Structure formats: C-alpha cells, structure tokens
Amino acid sequence: MKGLQPVLETTGLSIGYRSKKVEKVIATQLDLNLYAGQLVCLLGANGSGKSTLMRTLAGLQPALSGEVMLDNQPLTALKPQGLATKLSLVLTERLETGNLTAAEVIALGRTPYTGWLGKLSEKDQEKVNEAIAFTGTDQLLDRHMNQLSDGERQKVMLARALAQDTGVIMLDEPTAHLDLPSRIELMKLLHYLADETQKAILLSTHELDLALQTADQLWLMEPGKPLVTGVPEDLILNGSFESAFNKNGILFDALSGGFVIERQAQSYLIDLSGNEKQVLWTKKAFQRQGIRIEKGERARFKINALKDQLGANIWEVIFENRLIKLHSIAELLHFIKLNNEKK
Numbered sequence: 001m002k003g004l005q006p007v008l009e010t011t012g013l014s015i016g017y018r019s020k021k022v023e024k025v026i027a028t029q030l031d032l033n034l035y036a037g038q039l040v041c042l043l044g045a046n047g048s049g050k051s052t053l054m055r056t057l058a059g060l061q062p063a064l065s066g067e068v069m070l071d072n073q074p075l076t077a078l079k080p081q082g083l084a085t086k087l088s089l090v091l092t093e094r095l096e097t098g099n100l101t102a103a104e105v106i107a108l109g110r111t112p113y114t115g116w117l118g119k120l121s122e123k124d125q126e127k128v129n130e131a132i133a134f135t136g137t138d139q140l141l142d143r144h145m146n147q148l149s150d151g152e153r154q155k156v157m158l159a160r161a162l163a164q165d166t167g168v169i170m171l172d173e174p175t176a177h178l179d180l181p182s183r184i185e186l187m188k189l190l191h192y193l194a195d196e197t198q199k200a201i202l203l204s205t206h207e208l209d210l211a212l213q214t215a216d217q218l219w220l221m222e223p224g225k226p227l228v229t230g231v232p233e234d235l236i237l238n239g240s241f242e243s244a245f246n247k248n249g250i251l252f253d254a255l256s257g258g259f260v261i262e263r264q265a266q267s268y269l270i271d272l273s274g275n276e277k278q279v280l281w282t283k284k285a286f287q288r289q290g291i292r293i294e295k296g297e298r299a300r301f302k303i304n305a306l307k308d309q310l311g312a313n314i315w316e317v318i319f320e321n322r323l324i325k326l327h328s329i330a331e332l333l334h335f336i337k338l339n340n341e342k343k
Contacts, residue, residue, distance in 0.1 A: 044221030109163030
C-alpha cells in the first residue's frame with residue numbers, strides 16, 4: 001500500500017525458540033506490514049508457526065533476528081506500559097477474572113493510563129463507553145464473567161481491548177470456543193471495527209471460510225515455505241490458498257470458494273439445468289455422493305430443476321423417453337443410482 005505508513009512492520013524477521021543449547025527456527029525473512037483500518041487473518045495448519053509469530057509480534061517472546069517496528073518505534077525499545085498503549089492482545093485462554101463484572105473487566109482496558117489503583121477520568125470513561133457501544137455489550141455490564149456464555153465473554157474481552165485504545169489489536173484464535181452463529185457474528189464485528197475505528201486488527205484463526213469473506217488481507221503460513229500475503233481473491237487466483245490447504249482427500253474449490261471432500265467418483269451421463277440455486281445444491285449433493293457429471297448428447301438423465309406453481313422444488317427427469325417428477329434431492333439421488341445400476 002504505497003504512500004501509507006504501516007502501524008506495524010517487520011524487516012528480516014526470524015521467529016522460533018532459542019535455549020542455551022538449541023535454536024529452533026520456525027520462519028525466516030518475514031517482511032510484513034499491518035496498516036490502520038485493516039482486518040488481517042493469519043492462517044495456517046497446526047504447527048505452521050501462527051502462535052509463535054503472534055507472540056513475537058506482541059512482544060511476548062524475542063525474535064531470533066530481524067526487527068519489529070510498532071508505530072515507528074522498535075518493539076524492543078518499548079517498556080511494558082508504553083507497549084500497552086500501542087498494542088492490545090486478546091488470548092484464546094480464559095483469563096481468571098475472579099468475581100468481576102463485565103463492566104469492571106472492560107474498564108481494566110484503561111489500566112495502562114490510570115495504573116492498577118487509578119480512578120477513571122472523564123476521558124477514560126468515554127473510551128470505555130465507546131468500547132461498550134461498538135461491541136454491543138451494554139446488556140452484559142452487570143453480569144459476572146462466570147455467568148456469560150463463551151460468545152459473550154469474547155465480546156467483553158474485545159471491548160476491553162477497544163477501551164485500551166491502541167492502534168493495533170491482536171487476537172489469538174478468537175473464535176476457538178464459539179458456536180457457528182457466534183463465530184460469524186464475531187468475524188463480522190471485527191471487520192466492522194477495523195473499518196469504523198481505523199485500528200489495525202490481526203487475528204490467527206482456523207476459520208478459513210469466514211476469513212475469505214471478512215479479511216482485508218490474509219497471511220498464509222506453511223511449514224518450510226515463505227509466508228505469503230495478499231487479498232483473499234488474489235491468493236485464490238494465484239493458487240497460494242490451494243497450495244496451503246489442499247490435503248489428502250480435502251480440496252479447495254476455487255470456483256465456489258469452499259472446501260470439498262474428495263471421494264471416489266463414478267461418472268454418470270447427466271444433463272442438469274434449471275433454477276440456479278437448485279442446480280448448485282444438486283451438484284453439491286452429487287459431489288458428496290461421488291456422482292461425477294459427464295454431459296453429452298446421449299445423456300441418460302436429463303434433469304431440469306424448477307419451481308412448481310406453488311413455489312415448491314421440482315426435478316423433472318427425462319429417462320428412457322419417460323418424464324418423471326421428483327420432489328426432493330433425496331428422491332433424485334435414489335432414482336439416479338437405482339437406474340444407473342440397471343444400465
């Protein structure tokens with residue numbers, strides 16, 4: 001992004017672990033940039049080094065070599081309190097919050113400015129109120145943390161990070177303990193917050209499908225390979241996404257933007273057309289059942305997916321010069337497999 005100054009920048013960064021006897025290098029020569037207003041998702045399989053990179057960027061463990069610059073200052077030159085005014089961190093592990101209410105936990109975000117025993121000033125309270133409004137946690141304030149669901153707790157911890165008012169927010173696997181609706185809600189919220197507050201938000205996640213839909217940038221880590229960065233669509237088009245995540249029996253479909261389970265497929269001469277949504281989900285059902293469509297003039301099954309006059313789904317199948325009307329994909333699958341075996 002030419003002309004813009006990154007809020008976090010790495011140059012020649014090498015990450016890993018070092019003891020007196022052993023040095024384990026996980027990734028080297030990392031030149032990364034994180035900009036204000038961006039939501040960046042760090043993706044990679046288990047063991048690829050995501051947590052090590054996050055910990056290094058957050059100053060929780062030293063780099064093996066290279067440099068991390070945060071707000072134009074070397075990370076190593078920042079004292080803990082100074083670092084806490086520039087970068088906030090939300091961890092996967094549940095923090096011991098004792099008997100604190102949600103309101104008290106959110107207010108802890110102002111600790112770098114007030115000290116542990118400091119009283120909230122008018123400005124501090126304004127920042128707390130803004131964080132509560134952005135995250136929609138106003139209904140949770142009087143409840144104790146141990147009374148909240150995982151999704152509610154995560155929103156409170158995010159509100160605390162927002163109240164800290166740093167230019168960079170990092171989250172380590174923020175959706176790890178959430179159900180699907182809560183995961184979607186949180187990812188949408190993070191995308192909104194990055195854009196609305198102009199904070200740089202970096203999160204590590206295994207939510208590949210949600211990352212593709214919400215991230216402004218992806219950082220892909222793959223063991224033994226250089227870290228790849230880019231907008232999701234570019235990484236799909238240049239093959240980087242498929243390279244990182246195609247495993248035995250699991251493939252990324254660049255046309256649909258989703259993952260498919262590869263199965264031993266049998267070819268069926270099928271001509272499928274009609275209602276776009278019905279055709280899409282019919283093809284997915286065929287794929288799941290190991291039915292590979294091979295179109296041809298002599299198709300044994302000519303299928304037209306459409307709606308009847310009442311709006312119900314219908315599959316009209318022309319088979320051996322007969323017209324058969326089926327009313328579900330389950331019926332269609334049964335009919336095709338039964339009659340294909342009789343050929």
